[in-house]
Amino acid sequence: MAPLKLHGVPFSTCTARVMACLEEKNVQYEICPVDLSTGAHKRPDFISKNPFGQIPVLEDGDITLFESRAICSYIAHKYKDQGTDLLQHGNLHGFAKVMVGCEVESQQFNPAMGPIFFHTFIAPMRGWAPDQKAIDENVVKVGAVLDVYEKMLTSSKYLAGDSYTLADLNHLPYITYIMKTPHANLINSRPHVKAWWEAVSSRPASLKVTQGMTLGSK
Amino acid sequence: MAPLKLHGVPFSTCTARVMACLEEKNVQYEICPVDLSTGAHKRPDFISKNPFGQIPVLEDGDITLFESRAICSYIAHKYKDQGTDLLQHGNLHGFAKVMVGCEVESQQFNPAMGPIFFHTFIAPMRGWAPDQKAIDENVVKVGAVLDVYEKMLTSSKYLAGDSYTLADLNHLPYITYIMKTPHANLINSRPHVKAWWEAVSSRPASLKVTQGMTLGSK
Numbered sequence: 001m002a003p004l005k006l007h008g009v010p011f012s013t014c015t016a017r018v019m020a021c022l023e024e025k026n027v028q029y030e031i032c033p034v035d036l037s038t039g040a041h042k043r044p045d046f047i048s049k050n051p052f053g054q055i056p057v058l059e060d061g062d063i064t065l066f067e068s069r070a071i072c073s074y075i076a077h078k079y080k081d082q083g084t085d086l087l088q089h090g091n092l093h094g095f096a097k098v099m100v101g102c103e104v105e106s107q108q109f110n111p112a113m114g115p116i117f118f119h120t121f122i123a124p125m126r127g128w129a130p131d132q133k134a135i136d137e138n139v140v141k142v143g144a145v146l147d148v149y150e151k152m153l154t155s156s157k158y159l160a161g162d163s164y165t166l167a168d169l170n171h172l173p174y175i176t177y178i179m180k181t182p183h184a185n186l187i188n189s190r191p192h193v194k195a196w197w198e199a200v201s202s203r204p205a206s207l208k209v210t211q212g213m214t215l216g217s218k
Numbered sequence: 219m220a221p222l223k224l225h226g227v228p229f230s231t232c233t234a235r236v237m238a239c240l241e242e243k244n245v246q247y248e249i250c251p252v253d254l255s256t257g258a259h260k261r262p263d264f265i266s267k268n269p270f271g272q273i274p275v276l277e278d279g280d281i282t283l284f285e286s287r288a289i290c291s292y293i294a295h296k297y298k299d300q301g302t303d304l305l306q307h308g309n310l311h312g313f314a315k316v317m318v319g320c321e322v323e324s325q326q327f328n329p330a331m332g333p334i335f336f337h338t339f340i341a342p343m344r345g346w347a348p349d350q351k352a353i354d355e356n357v358v359k360v361g362a363v364l365d366v367y368e369k370m371l372t373s374s375k376y377l378a379g380d381s382y383t384l385a386d387l388n389h390l391p392y393i394t395y396i397m398k399t400p401h402a403n404l405i406n407s408r409p410h411v412k413a414w415w416e417a418v419s420s421r422p423a424s425l426k427v428t429q430g431m432t433l434g435s436k
Contacts, residue, residue, distance in 0.1 A: 067322060095292070
C-alpha cells in the first residue's frame with residue numbers, strides 16, 4: 001500500500017506533531033516538502049488541499065486532512081491497534097483523560113505558548129522586533145498552566161495517566177523549541193514537569209522527529 | 219443509572235456546547251448550577267474537579283471531565299450508537315472530516331470569535347470598556363474563516379459532509395450570541411453560511427439549549 005503523504009517541513013511545529021504521531025504508530029509515510037519561502041502553501045494546488053493555506057496536510061489515499069491535531073486524532077483512531085496506544089482505546093476512564101489532556105493542550109497551553117514561540121523564533125527570522133510584552137504576559141500564563149501540570153504529575157507519570165498518549169505528544173513541538181531558550185526554566189523549575197518532559201522527549205519517536213527541528217539553530 | 223451531572227450554567231457558551239451534545243445524543247443529565255457571581259468555580263471543591271477553575275465539568279460516575287470540547291468528544295464516542303451520529307462513526311472518510319472540522323472550529327474560528335464575544339458581552343457586564351480594536355481585528359479574522367466555510371458549504375450541507383456532526387455543533391454557542399448583535403452580518407452576508415446556520419440553529423436540540431442563552435438579554 002502506498003505510504004501516507006505528509007505535506008510539510010520537519011522544522012515546523014505542526015508538521016513535527018504529526019510526524020511524532022506517525023512514528024509512535026509505526027505508520028509508513030513520506031514527507032512532501034512545501035517551500036514556505038516561495039509561498040508554495042498559498043498557491044492554488046496547495047489551497048485545494050487545505051483552504052487555510054497552512055502546513056501540514058496529510059493525504060491517505062483519497063482522504064485529505066489538515067490541522068495537525070485533527071490528523072493526529074485520525075491516525076490514533078485509524079491505527080488504534082498498532083504502535084503506542086495514544087488514545088487509551090477500550091478503557092473509558094483512560095480515554096476520557098486523554099480527551100481532557102488533549103483539549104487542555106489545545107485551549108490552555110497552546111494559546112499561551114504560541115506567542116512566546118512566535119516572538120522568540122519567527123519574528124526575528126522575519127526581521128521583526130519581538131513583542132517583549134506579549135512574551136512576558138504569556139510566560140506568566142504558561143507558568144500557570146504548568147503549575148496545574150506539576151500537581152497532576154505528582155499522581156501520574158503522564159498527563160492522562162501512567163501511559164504516554166496524545167495528550168503528552170501534542171506538547172512535543174513547542175516545548176522542544178522552548179527548551180533551546182532561557183524559557184526552558186518554565187520546565188526545569190518544576191520537578192515533576194521536568195521529569196515528564198525528560199520521559200516525553202527521550203522516546204525514540206520523539207528523538208527521531210526533534211532532530212529535524214532546526215529553527216533557531218546556528 | 220444515575221444521570222450524568224453537568225456542573226455549569228445554561229447561559230455559558232461552554233456549558234451550552236456540552237448541553238447541545240447531550241441533547242443530540244439523548245443522554246439524561248442534570249445541571250448542577252455553579253454560582254459564578256460568588257466565585258464558586260474558584261473554590262477548592264470545584265478546583266478538585268477542574269484545576270483550571272472553569273465551567274463546565276461533567277461527572278459520569280467516577281469519571282470527571284472538563285474542557286467542553288473534550289466532554290463533547292467523550293459523549294460522542296461513549297454513546298456512539300444512540301442519538302445523532304456526531305462522529306460519522308464507522309465511516310473513515312466522514313470521521314476524518316469531522317476531526318478536521320472540529321479542529322478548524324477550535325484553532326481558526328474560536329480564537330477569533332472569542333475576543334468578539336468577550337468584548338461584546340462580558341466586558342460590558344463587568345463595567346469594562348470594550349476594546350473596539352480587538353473587535354474590529356477579529357471580525358476580519360472571523361470573516362476570513364467564514365469565507366472558507368462559504369466555499370466548503372457549496373458542496374455539502376454541513377461542515378463535515380451532508381450530516382450534522384460535532385464539527386457543526388461546536389459552533390453553536392458563539393454564533394447564537396453573535397446573531398443577537400450587528401455582527402450577525404458575518405453570517406447573514408454569506409448565503410451558504412446563513413443556510414447552514416439556519417439548519418444548525420433550528421434543530422430541536424439546539425432550540426432547547428439556546429433558549430437558556432440569555433446573556434445580553436434585556
